[in-house]
Amino acid sequence: MKTVAERLGYPADSKLLIVHADDLAVAHSVDAASFDALDKNAVTSASIMVPCPWLAEVAAYAKAHPEADLGLHLTLTSEWNTYRWGPVASSDKVSSLLNPAGMFWSDTGPVAAKAKPEEAEREIRAQVEHAIAMGIHPTHLDSHMGSAFATPELFAAYIKVAHEYHLPFLAVRVTDERSKLLSLLSEKDIVLDSLVIAGPGVPAEHWKDFYLNAIRNLKPGLTEIIVHLGHDDAELQAVTVDHPDYGSAWRQRDYDFVTSPEFKKAIEENHIILVRWKDLGKLVNQP
Amino acid sequence: MKTVAERLGYPADSKLLIVHADDLAVAHSVDAASFDALDKNAVTSASIMVPCPWLAEVAAYAKAHPEADLGLHLTLTSEWNTYRWGPVASSDKVSSLLNPAGMFWSDTGPVAAKAKPEEAEREIRAQVEHAIAMGIHPTHLDSHMGSAFATPELFAAYIKVAHEYHLPFLAVRVTDERSKLLSLLSEKDIVLDSLVIAGPGVPAEHWKDFYLNAIRNLKPGLTEIIVHLGHDDAELQAVTVDHPDYGSAWRQRDYDFVTSPEFKKAIEENHIILVRWKDLGKLVNQP
Numbered sequence: 391m392k393t394v395a396e397r398l399g400y401p402a403d404s405k406l407l408i409v410h411a412d413d414l415a416v417a418h419s420v421d422a423a424s425f426d427a428l429d430k431n432a433v434t435s436a437s438i439m440v441p442c443p444w445l446a447e448v449a450a451y452a453k454a455h456p457e458a459d460l461g462l463h464l465t466l467t468s469e470w471n472t473y474r475w476g477p478v479a480s481s482d483k484v485s486s487l488l489n490p491a492g493m494f495w496s497d498t499g500p501v502a503a504k505a506k507p508e509e510a511e512r513e514i515r516a517q518v519e520h521a522i523a524m525g526i527h528p529t530h531l532d533s534h535m536g537s538a539f540a541t542p543e544l545f546a547a548y549i550k551v552a553h554e555y556h557l558p559f560l561a562v563r564v565t566d567e568r569s570k571l572l573s574l575l576s577e578k579d580i581v582l583d584s585l586v587i588a589g590p591g592v593p594a595e596h597w598k599d600f601y602l603n604a605i606r607n608l609k610p611g612l613t614e615i616i617v618h619l620g621h622d623d624a625e626l627q628a629v630t631v632d633h634p635d636y637g638s639a640w641r642q643r644d645y646d647f648v649t650s651p652e653f654k655k656a657i658e659e660n661h662i663i664l665v666r667w668k669d670l671g672k673l674v675n676q677p
Numbered sequence: 678m679k680t681v682a683e684r685l686g687y688p689a690d691s692k693l694l695i696v697h698a699d700d701l702a703v704a705h706s707v708d709a710a711s712f713d714a715l716d717k718n719a720v721t722s723a724s725i726m727v728p729c730p731w732l733a734e735v736a737a738y739a740k741a742h743p744e745a746d747l748g749l750h751l752t753l754t755s756e757w758n759t760y761r762w763g764p765v766a767s768s769d770k771v772s773s774l775l776n777p778a779g780m781f782w783s784d785t786g787p788v789a790a791k792a793k794p795e796e797a798e799r800e801i802r803a804q805v806e807h808a809i810a811m812g813i814h815p816t817h818l819d820s821h822m823g824s825a826f827a828t829p830e831l832f833a834a835y836i837k838v839a840h841e842y843h844l845p846f847l848a849v850r851v852t853d854e855r856s857k858l859l860s861l862l863s864e865k866d867i868v869l870d871s872l873v874i875a876g877p878g879v880p881a882e883h884w885k886d887f888y889l890n891a892i893r894n895l896k897p898g899l900t901e902i903i904v905h906l907g908h909d910d911a912e913l914q915a916v917t918v919d920h921p922d923y924g925s926a927w928r929q930r931d932y933d934f935v936t937s938p939e940f941k942k943a944i945e946e947n948h949i950i951l952v953r954w955k956d957l958g959k960l961v962n963q964p
Binding site: 417418419421422443444445446447450471472473474475478479480481482483490491492520523524621623624625628629 | 704705706708709730731732733734737758759760761762765766767768769770777778779807810811908910911912915916
């Protein structure tokens with residue numbers, strides 16, 4: 391069977407990389423930093439949180455930039471302390487997704503434990519439909535905080551909707567017990583070979599090194615680097631208050647890295663081919 | 678019949694003034710400026726937009742400041758271009774309040790034309806219940822963009838809910854055709870004698886003069902000055918983009934005015950008695 395690289399017309403052992411900004415629409419600060427990174431080609435792709443307050447700002451950007459590679463960051467959680475959102479679907483139709491205050495659960499755990507799969511599917515479909523109604527043409531689907539990967543039932547709902555809309559979606563080749571989820575995929579689905587994402591274990595002063603090492607050590611195959619962009623400003627400090635992980639300083643560091651000359655140079659020196667979800671979508675939809 | 682001043686124990690011809698900040702919870706910038714003005718006693722009172730993204734930030738402030746005079750700014754509109762919100766009630770139960778994208782209408786006109794009164798009442802009640810569930814003890818009700826005053830049916834729903842929760846609410850003595858709305862009030866309800874609010878006709882350079890003149894010309898009776906506080910920062914500039922009226926520079930001017938020594942001095946020199954909705958609530962709930 392051909393590798394993704396071959397299917398795209400590259401040598402079989404190419405190193406393909408998607409540089410992906412998550413969480414568009416969550417806050418203006420995140421949108422401003424992400425639009426800037428997209429405009430500079432500092433990231434190849436990004437995905438949008440449809441239930442979030444700034445969706446209309448992203449929809450306006452998408453209309454003005456039809457070439458931008460924008461997918462949907464399907465959202466079933468609302469993780470900040472002082473800034474919350476709820477579902478796109480009518481709340482009485484997705485009540486298993488909601489905390490007692492009517493907002494999404496703060497974390498993936500309660501989603502896995504409490505979400506009825508048919509309600510998760512309803513909400514996921516509502517997010518796709520709402521994005522399309524807002525004039526967005528999504529190029530792919532992925533999952534905020536990985537809640538779509540939390541149970542086989544949620545993963546099945548995610549795949550079902552992705553197939554329905556003929557969209558490629560984030561799935562990663564894993565070898566642990568989660569690998570059984572991959573049996574739900576069809577033959578044509580794209581599976582990423584690896585994912586790079588900064589975690590709380592990376593010290594701030596080693597931020598650049600973390601990413602540069604990842605790029606130097608990239609294996610042949612399809613990799614996605616997931617970054618979380620934002621400006622360390624009053625709005626984002628308030629959004630992420632008491633939550634340094636993925637907080638505003640973190641997002642500023644990610645922005646500073648992806649827009650740095652070192653990042654660009656490392657990609658060139660390591661003969662990395664940047665690809666976009668749009669390119670992968672063409673493969674998925676080939677007859 | 679006794680005046681409000683007499684009922685509060687002041688001489689009948691006192692000049693009573695509420696200095697009221699609208700729109701809490703709409704944006705962090707608005708919250709930060711409004712909390713600061715409340716903390717400095719630069720405003721006496723404020724009201725909260727329950728459906729808006731930053732409600733949890735205001736609820737945390739309310740819990741930490743139980744003395745603060747915080748009401749609910751009942752919200753049936755979502756007026757900004759790139760930043761939107763929808764209902765607290767389940768959307769399929771209040772569909773007449775929503776535009777095709779599932780958000781509140783942008784302006785009061787469509788609310789007046791399309792909102793079913795029973796759905797408006799349901800949403801208003803849901804906002805009160807949600808605020809209470811979030812730990813807020815509202816001292817009064819008023820209406821964002823005046824949509825509760827747009828038709829007699831909407832006004833009746835507003836009064837009904839206010840009476841149900843024993844809350845005083847904003848209503849102003851008017852002599853034009855809207856005065857018939859006042860016939861819906863009960864004898865115990867408080868009616869303001871006048872309202873002061875800056876409009877688009879006030880040039881930025883005359884901002885202070887507008888308010889200082891209003892204070893100098895205050896008549897005996899109960900007046901409310903409504904201000905819209907915020908910082909002219911990146912977030913609020915994005916919220917209010919292409920909408921200079923009540924925009925971020927406007928809100929910065931209001932913040933600068935209410936926290937100015939001239940405002941404090943004008944209140945003292947004109948023998949104005951500052952009152953709060955809490956004080957009025959005691960009158961409403963007297964046996």
